[in-house]
Amino acid sequence: MLQKERPSATAGDPAKPILELRNVNKTFGSVAALHDFRASVALGEFVTVVGPSGCGKSTLFNIVAGLEEPDTGGILRFESRSVHASDLLGRVSFMPQRDLLFSWRTVIDNAILALEVEGVPRKKARAEALGLLPEFGLSGFADHYPHQLSGGMRQRVALMRTFLFKRELMLLDEPFGALDALTRAMMQRWLLDVWQKNRRTILFITHDVDEAIFLGDRVLVMTARPGGVKLEQRVDLPRPRSPDIVTSPAFIEIKRALLAAIEEESMKSFAAANFREYAQ
Amino acid sequence: MAAASKTSAGLFSTGHTVLRLVAGLAAIAVAWQASVLLFGIRPYYLPKLSVVLDAIASTPAAYAASVARTAAETLLGYVTGAAFGVLLGSVFFHHKVLKDTLFPMFVVSQTIPVIAFGAVVVLWFGNTLFAKAVMAFYLTFFPVTVNTLLGLQSVDPAQEALMKSFGAPHRQLFWKLQFPNALPQIFVALRLATSLSLVGAMVGEWFGDTTGLGVLLLQATYNENVVGIWAALLVASALGTLFYASVAGIERKVVFWRAEQ
Known part of the structure; x- marks a missing residue:
């Protein structure tokens, strides 16, 4: 188990990228969602993605989850092999924005959904999930149905479902976006805790700059649509990170750089929207 | 808690x-x-309830036999019609071409008044319990088909994408997501079909039979037996209510999540 321990403050090994995107484009009709997108994610790294709304973050995730094929010509590499997006179906653990729990399934049966799809016998899958309930703050809720849970708990069930689908790369699309500030701060700390114990590679979308810095080894700021990478910012804050790190000078300095980049892009998309309105 | x-x-x-x-x-x-x-x-317009109940109580065997017969016809047609409807809806869902060619024909078939259809059914199947079950079947399968199709189509695309990202093949997508998701919609049709199938069976009996609630109703009408008409009506509505309530009860058990959302 020792080799699984993560040395603190060390980002993933950049020499061993699990995911690489180069010159990735995606257009829907006449609308370009992604343009010349490039990024690489190292094994074990926690990368956060921020950007103005409508910048193509979700398109990026759909491509990496295998749900959408990028335009031809781009390069998509996964585990050092060139792949089509559709090859990634079933190989990347994807958590969409909404919890998407099945209302006819109990907490435990929602959590084991991916395991069931993989063909793990129900009994075995349930036993495995039961052991994880305390870690996800769901002890005693195994037999509850989604409508009996709070928003934070539903989100934790969805996270548990994502974690139980054991893939090296996890995509989390604004998992805490709908939660109140207090619950969100708690969930962030909890996620770091779980991540440090389980050591997976995480690509995490958010529109909250504090969250992006607090969680990530690296922050990617996306440009306004069509989305590309505007800025790549390393976060060299020591781990484990305590909640008050957000007031440290190092944190503030990173935040200033990120906010400046986002501000510039937001103004662009705002101006573009205004121009379109004016032109009509 | x-x-x-x-x-x-x-x-x-x-x-x-x-x-x-x-x-x-x-x-x-x-x-x-x-x-x-x-x-x-005047009793001609509306007899006293007590008189109607007396009439039922004085010949309980006749009413019991009629209820049993009509219930059997209805249930046979209802169950097969419901099963066929769910199957057909699922087939249409998976084969768009089949849906586009056959579905309009099923719509046309439903515009045929059940009365007109009844004569043909009796010609084909004779004066049997089966003939009446066919009428109940005919009225049941269509709404169930339509609602099964609608329910299967109403899946949240994001949930479908999630299942695909887990690598779920079509079969699992259907059984783990699309079908359970369609159940509330299917049950709406199943509830509606309870009264339709009962109508089908009773109208079927009018084309010739010796027992059944439709027969009782017809005989009483011919004899201007007003009390008999009301008695048949009362028993038929009791049977219909019980049938509806049973299906609604099963619905609450099966699609428990719907009411509590």
């Missing part, structure tokens, strides 16, 4: 509903009996 209190609240409200139902029935019974007495309504 939350679950426990919810369950007891559920039981309480169920008990409450039954109580209200009984009170409602009693009120109608009293209003019926009292208005006939008070306003001196």
Whole structure:
């Protein structure tokens, strides 16, 4: 188990990228969602993605989850092999924005959904999930149905479902976006805790700059649509990170750089929207 | 805790509903009996409830046999029609070409009045229980087909994408997501079809039979036996209500999540 321990403050090994995107484009009709997108994610790294709304973050995730094929010509590499997006179906653990729990399934049966799809016998899958309930703050809720849970708990069930689908790369699309500030701060700390114990590679979308810095080894700021990478910012804050790190000078300095980049892009998309309105 | 209190609240409200139902029935019974007495309504228009109940009680065997016969016809047609409807809806869902060619024909088939259809069915299947079941089947399968198709199509695309990202093949997508998701919609049709199938069976009996609620109704009409008409009507509505309530009860058990969302 020792080799699984993560040395603190060390980002993933950049020499061993699990995911690489180069010159990735995606257009829907006449609308370009992604343009010349490039990024690489190292094994074990926690990368956060921020950007103005409508910048193509979700398109990026759909491509990496295998749900959408990028335009031809781009390069998509996964585990050092060139792949089509559709090859990634079933190989990347994807958590969409909404919890998407099945209302006819109990907490435990929602959590084991991916395991069931993989063909793990129900009994075995349930036993495995039961052991994880305390870690996800769901002890005693195994037999509850989604409508009996709070928003934070539903989100934790969805996270548990994502974690139980054991893939090296996890995509989390604004998992805490709908939660109140207090619950969100708690969930962030909890996620770091779980991540440090389980050591997976995480690509995490958010529109909250504090969250992006607090969680990530690296922050990617996306440009306004069509989305590309505007800025790549390393976060060299020591781990484990305590909640008050957000007031440290190092944190503030990173935040200033990120906010400046986002501000510039937001103004662009705002101006573009205004121009379109004016032109009509 | 939350679950426990919810369950007891559920039981309480169920008990409450039954109580209200009984009170409602009693009120109608009293209003019926009292208005006939008070306003001196002639028995030709509306006989006293007590007289109607007496008529049923004096020949219980005839009514019991009729109920049993009609219930058997209805149930046979209903169950096969429901199964066929769910199957057909699922097939249409998976094969768009088949849906586009066959579905319009099924719509046309439903515009044929059941009465016109009844004569043909009796010609084909003779004067049998099966012939009436076919009528019940004919009225049941269509709404179930339509609602099965609608329910299967109403899946949240994001949930479908999630299942695909897990690598789920079509079969699993159907059984783990699309079908359970369609159940609430299917049950709406199943409830509707209870009364339709009963109508089908009773109308079927009009084309010739010796037992059944439709037969009782027809005989009473020919003989201008007003009490007999009302008695048949009362028994038929009791059977229909019981049938509907049973299906609604099964619905609450099967699609429990729907009511609580």
